[in-house]
Amino acid sequence: MLRLIEGASLKSAVPWRERFFTWQRVLVVALAVVVYWRSAVDCELSPLTLIQGTPHLVDIVSRMLPPNFSIMGSLIRPTLETVEMAIWGTTLAVIIAIPLGVLAAQNVSPHPILYTLSRLILNALRAISEMVFALIFVAAVGLGPFPGVLAVAIHSAGQLGKFYAEAIENIDRGPVEALEATGAHKIQTLVFAVVPQIVPEFITYTLYRWEVNVRAATVLGLVGAGGIGFELLTSMRLFQYQDTSAILLVILLTVSIVDFLSSRIRSAII
Structure with a gap:
């Protein structure tokens, strides 16, 4: 019942x-x-509103055709400058992000205060875009690619630091516990048990960020940080739309080449 x-x-x-x-x-x-x-x-x-603006969009696109390929020679230097900005920005970001990422990983951070402080710093760097950092650095050090490098580096450090910290937190605890059982101190454990596990992910995240930084560097020229973005802004301000379309094609080609190189490097190393 x-x-x-x-x-x-x-x-x-x-x-x-x-x-x-x-x-x-x-x-x-x-x-x-x-x-x-x-x-x-x-x-x-x-x-x-989009439908009503379509005729204006069609008019702008028609003015961009055909692209003015005669300016291609003058775009080589700005394009190289953009890629160089991304290279140095990413390199400086890695230098900043590695110690912050280690301190922001809960399983290896030496103290809760350092863990919390590192997380706050990474959040602050990541929350502010490259464009804002570029405006600040342009006002501080003047026009040119150098403020672009600094802007890319600071913002990318926040992104990479978070990725690095998460990679460290997701490691296999087995090798770490084995070394700790033998009496190894924290630095030895970090070098011999943690580093071998995180290197592939670090390389992947760094190459991905380099790809993103090439795209970001093309935009930073709009605020005076040099590179091909400055040429793009100049052509648009002067209503030289055929030059604009040629510059856009160069940007597309550059990004495609960087994506290809990044994938080849990743497959060769990892």
Whole structure:
């Protein structure tokens, strides 16, 4: 008799739980709809405005054709400058990010205060975009590629530091515990048990960030940080749209080459 009562109560409880989770899903969907609708209103999303602006877009594109390939020779130096900005920015970012990433990894950080402080620094560097850093450094050190390098380095350090910290936190604890059992101190454990596990991920994250930094460096020229972005801004300000299309093609080609080289380096090393 007791089993029958328990079975009946269990059966009556199942539909209630199903109804509860159904209503929970409905509330989540309703909240998502409200958020998206409110965001669309605040962002003034309007398909009609886009349709009305299509003739202007077509006019600009028609002015960009055909590209002015006669300026290609003058774009070699700015393009190389952009790639060099990305190379040095990424290199400096790695130098900054490695110690911060180690301190921000909970399983190897020597003290909770250093862990928290490193996390805060990485969050701050990551929260501010390269463009803002470029504006600050342009005001501090003047126009040219150097403020672009600094902007790329500082922002990328925040990104890479987070990736490095997560890679360290996800290591296999077996080799670490084995070395600790033999009496190895923390530096020995870090060098012989942690480093071999994280090197492949570090290389992957660094190469990926280099690809991103090449794209970022092309934009930093818009605020006076040199590179091909400055040429792009100049051509647009002078309404030389055929020059603009040629510059865009060079940027596309450069990014494609960098992506190809990055994938080849990654496959050769890892």
